[in-house]
Amino acid sequence: MCVILISVDKKTRPSLETLLACQASNRDGGGVAWLENGRPQYVKNVDAKFIHNILQTKKGQIVAHFRIATVGGVQPVLCHPFPISRNPSEGLSGSAKRVLFHNGTWGDWEKNLDKAIKSANIARPAGLFSDSRAGAVVASIKGLKAIHTFGGKFCVLSKKGAFMYNEGWVKHTDGVWYSNLHWNYRTKKYTPLSRKSWYSGYHDDIPWDDGVLPTCYKPKSYEYKKQPSLFDQACSLLKRTDDVEKKIGFKSDDDRLEAQYQASLRSKSAGRGGLKTTAETIGGF
Known part of the structure; x- marks a missing residue:
């Protein structure tokens, strides 16, 4: 399933307990990205304690990811994020104009990847592939709006901040945005949720862009509350x-x-x- 966490500022940093719970539910590698001088920096194939240190020492919006391998198997290079590029780096750390995180699976990623690189008249990038890395390539060719046709939830971090794509995001009481709460039962403060609480709440009166910016997005129904039995x-x-x-x-x-x-x-x-x-x-x- 994986999980993406978006912390918008120092006041909304997840606890080490939360990060360890996310890691325990998604054991195949962590990654984190933040902004320095307006440009995303990232490190991947790291653990919860490393990510916690980044969250405590870096300012501004920070996005973290814990992976449970589906497409591509357990490989350090397939940890998230991925630079949005026609030839995304396989490096375990680096800097990019935009980076992409993914939670979910994209069933027809190979067909869409082949179609996109053919339309761009470029060779298929070298290296290992997952549906998530393929998404980074396709988004670089087709544009970020193409993300809405992919399977699952995505986050893109750019100089403008972290943008959420597709439905299912939820804001926890710690102020952090999560792509799911499947890890939550592992924490001491676990409160069961009904399915309807998993929706972040999409409104027609919000001036949407290609993604939703957590700092300005205030839906009416995101509060984390105990539901009726x-x-x-x-x-x-x-x-x-x-x-x-x-x-x-x-x-x-x-x-x-x-x-x-x-x-x-x-x-x-x-x-x-x-x-x-x-x-x-x-x-x-």
Whole structure:
């Protein structure tokens, strides 16, 4: 699954406990990137303690990643991030104009990579590939908006800051943005979440760019709160269904099932505050 962490300033640094929990759930290599003189610097194939030291000593926005290998296997060079380039470096440290982090899998990455390099009339870059490194190449050719067609969640760090792509981001009580909370049960302060809390909340009135900048993005529904138990949610749904029955009545069993289904849909919509699950984000690089 992997996990991406975005810390926007010194006030929102994740604890070492959090980093160790992320590492325990994603054991195949860590990486971190930050800005120096307006340019991303990165180091990868590092552990939680190294990343914690960077978070404590560097200023500004910092992005960290812990990998669990899927495409490409366990290889130091396939740790994140990757320079967004037509020939991304395989170095374990360096500097780049923009770097890319990925959480998830991209099923048809090889087809899209071959198509992109053919359109650009360039040779396939040398070295080991994963779907994430392929994404860095394709984004350099097709532009950052192409990221919305990739599978999973992405973060791009540039001189303008860290930008989030695609849905599923959540802001924790520590002020850090996470691409998922699958690691959270390993911490002492674990609180179970219902699925709806995993959405960062996409609004049509936000002036989107190619990505979402955490420092200016303030959705209405990101707060990390304990959710009602499944029993309470089921009772609430049954009550709403009973209310529907009283209002409209039923002509047949099919009518009854349809009304229950519609009530369930309305319940899910209401639970997310009417937010849409759109993937568009606009960015400005």
